[in-house]
Amino acid sequence: TPTFPRAYEGPIDVTEGQLGPRVLTLLATDQDSGLNGQVEYSITGGDILNQFTISPMDGELRVRKDVELDRESIAFYNITVTARDLGTPSLNSS
Known part of the structure; x- marks a missing residue:
């Protein structure tokens, strides 16, 4: 089963007005x-x-390149990422 070594909890600041920041x-x-x-x-x-994207192989979470986040519209996001292995049956954790 995939495991995250620590809980990824925010807040994590994202620069407003940038296109596609990591x-x-x-x-x-x-x-x-x-x-x-x-x-x-x-x-x-x-x-x-659908404003974010994640690289399936390296886990890099980004704002989509065609999206500009606006804190006045949405102040924060609570995103869940799941890691799964490629075995059969596949096991996962979030």
Whole structure:
């Protein structure tokens, strides 16, 4: 099962008005070997307007390049990222 070494909790500041800034890079590890040890990331909650993207392989969370965040419209986001392994059956953690 993939595990995050620590809880990623905010607040995490994102520069307003920039297109596509990196928010943070998440890291989950899995001690298994082969596909059972390979980790893939996805956004599984909190991004109702589809404003963020995550690199499935390296866990880099970014604001989408065609989106400009506006604190007056939405003051904060509570995003859930899930890490899953590529085994069968796939195991995950958020």
